[in-house]
Amino acid sequence: MKKEPNSIQVIERLARLLDAIAAQKEDASLKVLSAETGLHPSTAFRILASLAEEGFVERTSRGNYRLGMKLMQLGNRVGAGTDFRKIALPLMEKLRDQLDETVNLTVREGDEVVYVERSLAKRMIRVEQVIGSRAPLHVTAVGKLMLGEMGEEACRGYAKRSKLPQYTVNTRKTVAALLQDCTASAKRGYAYDDQEAEMGVGCIGALIRDASGQVIAGLSVSAPIERRRDEWTALVMQASEEISRQLGYHASFSTHHHKGNT
Amino acid sequence: MKKEPNSIQVIERLARLLDAIAAQKEDASLKVLSAETGLHPSTAFRILASLAEEGFVERTSRGNYRLGMKLMQLGNRVGAGTDFRKIALPLMEKLRDQLDETVNLTVREGDEVVYVERSLAKRMIRVEQVIGSRAPLHVTAVGKLMLGEMGEEACRGYAKRSKLPQYTVNTRKTVAALLQDCTASAKRGYAYDDQEAEMGVGCIGALIRDASGQVIAGLSVSAPIERRRDEWTALVMQASEEISRQLGYHASFSTHHHKGNT
DNA sequence: CAATCGTTTTCATAATATGAAAAAAGAACC
DNA sequence: GGTTCTTTTTTCATATTATGAAAACGATTG
Numbered sequence: 215m216k217k218e219p220n221s222i223q224v225i226e227r228l229a230r231l232l233d234a235i236a237a238q239k240e241d242a243s244l245k246v247l248s249a250e251t252g253l254h255p256s257t258a259f260r261i262l263a264s265l266a267e268e269g270f271v272e273r274t275s276r277g278n279y280r281l282g283m284k285l286m287q288l289g290n291r292v293g294a295g296t297d298f299r300k301i302a303l304p305l306m307e308k309l310r311d312q313l314d315e316t317v318n319l320t321v322r323e324g325d326e327v328v329y330v331e332r333s334l335a336k337r338m339i340r341v342e343q344v345i346g347s348r349a350p351l352h353v354t355a356v357g358k359l360m361l362g363e364m365g366e367e368a369c370r371g372y373a374k375r376s377k378l379p380q381y382t383v384n385t386r387k388t389v390a391a392l393l394q395d396c397t398a399s400a401k402r403g404y405a406y407d408d409q410e411a412e413m414g415v416g417c418i419g420a421l422i423r424d425a426s427g428q429v430i431a432g433l434s435v436s437a438p439i440e441r442r443r444d445e446w447t448a449l450v451m452q453a454s455e456e457i458s459r460q461l462g463y464h465a466s467f468s469t470h471h472h473k474g475n476t
Numbered sequence: 477m478k479k480e481p482n483s484i485q486v487i488e489r490l491a492r493l494l495d496a497i498a499a500q501k502e503d504a505s506l507k508v509l510s511a512e513t514g515l516h517p518s519t520a521f522r523i524l525a526s527l528a529e530e531g532f533v534e535r536t537s538r539g540n541y542r543l544g545m546k547l548m549q550l551g552n553r554v555g556a557g558t559d560f561r562k563i564a565l566p567l568m569e570k571l572r573d574q575l576d577e578t579v580n581l582t583v584r585e586g587d588e589v590v591y592v593e594r595s596l597a598k599r600m601i602r603v604e605q606v607i608g609s610r611a612p613l614h615v616t617a618v619g620k621l622m623l624g625e626m627g628e629e630a631c632r633g634y635a636k637r638s639k640l641p642q643y644t645v646n647t648r649k650t651v652a653a654l655l656q657d658c659t660a661s662a663k664r665g666y667a668y669d670d671q672e673a674e675m676g677v678g679c680i681g682a683l684i685r686d687a688s689g690q691v692i693a694g695l696s697v698s699a700p701i702e703r704r705r706d707e708w709t710a711l712v713m714q715a716s717e718e719i720s721r722q723l724g725y726h727a728s729f730s731t732h733h734h735k736g737n738t
Numbered sequence: 739c740a741a742t743c744g745t746t747t748t749c750a751t752a753a754t755a756t757g758a759a760a761a762a763a764g765a766a767c768c
Numbered sequence: 769g770g771t772t773c774t775t776t777t778t779t780c781a782t783a784t785t786a787t788g789a790a791a792a793c794g795a796t797t798g
Binding site: 485516517518 | 785787789790
Binding site: 261 | 764
């Protein structure tokens with residue numbers, strides 16, 4: 215049992231409880247939650263009661279617990295860039311309608327991308343990513359573009375840190391292979407994910423920039439690999455460019471400018 | 477300063493902090509947050525650090541605070557009925573596309589409706605409700621349907637409890653007026669909101685039922701009052717019926733059955 | 739180079755959250 | 769319908785935990 219140095223006990227426990235509730239399919243009973251989190255029943259009870267008072271959890275008629283509306287409320291205000299999600303959504307829906315495949319919007323967070331918005335395909339069989347879920351940079355189209363954008367050195371650094379965990383047989387194995395893919399992708403302005411994160415799933419991604427030219431997000435289509443078409447590339451890029459444009463980005467910033475931080 | 481009996485101090489404080497962050501337009505500094513919440517800076521700092529560790533908040537490059545991805549993650553799992561939101565969304569989008577006006581999905585929570593999903597009109601001028609926000613039952617189309625559904629007695633009870641706060645000059649003032657509106661609406665199966673919540677905004681709403689015949693949510697279109705058309709009623713009802721159908725509801729349950737609780 | 743402002747760490751202290759145990763409230767089982 | 773389970777809730781003494789004052793640090797500004 216490790217102990218993070220600075221951390222308020224109750225907060226760490228409350229987080230465990232919320233996760234435990236989220237993990238349950240239906241409502242969760244105190245019994246289950248205290249077992250799941252390893253907390254003493256009366257402790258769990260008290261924390262849950264407090265969470266309920268603040269609206270973080272709710273009690274069902276049976277006295278069970280579920281996540282509360284407050285979380286929805288706060289969750290929808292996440293990302294100072296609430297604005298760019300709003301701007302992107304209609305264009306994501308348009309792209310989704312053109313291709314009839316799921317379109318995702320992701321942002322970078324450390325060495326991962328996080329799914330922040332999506333437009334689901336209206337089909338029975340479709341790719342579906344949970345909002346808030348994560349994936350390492352090197353197994354997604356958008357992530358590889360971001361790596362390419364950062365330049366070779368940063369890319370090597372990432373490879374070293376992450377050890378390039380292998381998600382499928384197609385996941386880039388060597389630094390060389392990754393570098394080559396990322397650089398080429400960044401140069402082209404779009405990237406593929408050929409079943410590198412999950413077998414059977416293929417993506418096409420492009421980057422989104424704000425008025426200062428900074429990359430702030432990535433747009434991608436995800437489809438069962440056998441349905442994916444190369445022709446989509448143009449549409450994905452059009453969509454991402456349109457979003458960037460609406461965010462104030464002017465393409466005039468040179469063809470491709472490798473960043474320089476500090 | 478009132479003191480709720482059972483409540484863990486840290487949790488109440490953490491809630492205040494999260495609210496304070498959410499209230500800020502951009503990132504918030506420690507200074508601002510501790511001022512806003514009345515917490516001692518070092519206390520606020522420690523709580524925020526813990527929240528950051530769990531991913532509830534994030535720190536910007538400048539060291540400021542913003543809401544974290546974890547909230548998005550949890551927020552998207554709210555409502556055991558995550559499923560019905562998913563089912564409703566495509567049909568909401570379809571309706572939105574037909575009318576080119578904002579479509580909202582709401583659930584009842586106590587004496588209020590909470591906005592849980594939406595499909596925004598793709599127009600410059602549109603009605604826009606924040607997900608997670610609330611409104612009292614008697615000032616919304618869906619809320620009035622829910623009141624009507626519960627029967628006269630429950631409706632009077634609501635009026636007594638809530639005192640029918642007046643949002644605009646059009647808000648139902650008397651119990652009699654409310655009752656008449658709710659009963660008639662429930663009988664018809666749809667309701668209007670004629671600038672009763674906000675001047676200039678008009679809605680048309682209908683209810684959504686699950687397999688057991690229970691009302692689980694409401695669907696509504698919101699538009700600037702001068703754009704709203706009576707003809708939309710049929711489309712709104714079609715959409716809500718289709719959602720109910722997909723949730724397993726069979727209309728065969730009599731024309732209108734006033735519930736019996738207990 | 740000071741000086742000011744905001745953030746972070748340290749630390750002794752008291753208040754706070756804790757868990758054991760007892761009490762209530764429901765279920766389940768004759 | 770009564771009895772015995774289980775599960776939830778309350779109570780309470782205790783020690784652990786979060787607290788806020790103050791000091792250290794760091795950045796920004798004059």
